[in-house]
Amino acid sequence: MNPARGILYMLVAVGLFSVMAAFIKATAGHVPTGQAVFFRSAIALPVIVAWLWQRGDLATGFRVKNPMGHFWRGLIGTTAMALGFASLGYLPLPEVTAIGFTAPLLTVIFAAMFLGETVRAFRLTAVAIGLAGVMIVLWPRLTIFGGGAATDAAALGVMLVLGSAVFRALAQIHIRKLVQSEETSAIVFYFSLTATGLSLLTLPFGWVIPTGWEMLLLIGAGLLGGIAQIFLTTSYRYAPASTVAPFDYSAILFALVIGYVWFDEVPTPFMLVGAAIIIFAGVLIIWRERQLGLKRSARKTMTPQG
Structure with a gap:
């Protein structure tokens, strides 16, 4: 175990995932969501296969029991x-990131x-x-004041990210459930493979020819997503989940910086206060699960998209 290295790998993974989300957001106005999912998944596949080969896990990565x-x-x-990528076209990056951390809260409820x-x-109190x-x-998105197309678009974005x-x-x-019979390497590989195949089903619904810049961003999103997945998974080899998982919330900091610098998105006081409370609750849950000795081996296979 090397907790410092595990934390560093987690921070690198979160940073790369945040840049990946920014790349997808930058293409959202022109590139359909299904097409973005295809590039994110298909380009990541060779990266994941190379990683499995380097680790000597290629055979287990292809082997499935279920x-x-x-x-x-x-x-x-x-x-x-797909829903997360679609929401990036309607809401600021920091908001999508903060609301996305509803997932760990819901996981506690769904586990029960x-x-x-x-x-x-x-x-339950932490949730x-x-x-x-x-x-x-x-709250600012739920107000009845303001009206108009912009408010309708934001409401749609909220529904998508939730x-x-x-x-x-x-x-x-x-x-x-899956980790009880399947290797982590297989779960990582077949998720990317399945996502690639499913995204191709959206081809008849209006894929576009990306501009040169958009193509670079889409390819970059796939590469960064694959590399980030490797760093995420590797971080759990060097430190327990309870040590590295709280650093997943650094995504909000990355999103704030990227949103401000790239997209001129200035966070509202509501967003900052709400995000701080979400982080506090999430860390409480992680701490409590550590106290209870609950194993979260599933974490190493998760990405911000699922």
Whole structure:
């Protein structure tokens, strides 16, 4: 174990995922969501295969015991990714990132519903605090004042990112079952493969020819996504999940900087206060799960999209 290296790898992964999201956001006005999902997944595949080969895990990465389990994980995760990518066209990057952290809160609830996990007052209170933080972030979007197309677009963005969070939480629950019989390398590989195949189904619905700049951004998103996945997974080889997982919330800091520098997005006080509360609640849940000795091996296979 080397906790410092694990934390560093997590921070690198989160930073790369944040830049990847910015690349997708920069193309959202012209490139359809399904096409963006294709580039994110297909370009990442060679990176993941090379990584598995370097680790000596290529055989286990291709071997499956539960093919339909991988398909359902891929379908749920791809839906989460698509909804998240679509939301980037309607909301500022920091808001999408902050609201997206609803997923770990929902995972606690879904674990009780679908896995029979005992969830007591402490974690339920933390979830309630986190959801209050989400409501604070959303409050300006929920007001009846302002009206107009911009407000309608923002409301759609909120629904998309909340939908993404629900499917990300469901994906995490599904992975917790899948890791009981499948290797992490197989889960990572077949998710990218399934997402690539599913995204191709959107081809008849209006893919476009990207500009040269958009093509570079889409290819870059795929490469960064694949590399970030490797750093994310590797971080758990050097430190326990309870040590590195809180640093996942650094995504909000990265999103604030990128949103301001690239997209001229100035965070509102509601967003800053709500994000702080969400982070506090998330760290409370991670700390409590560590106290309870709950294993979160599913974390290493998760991405911001599912």
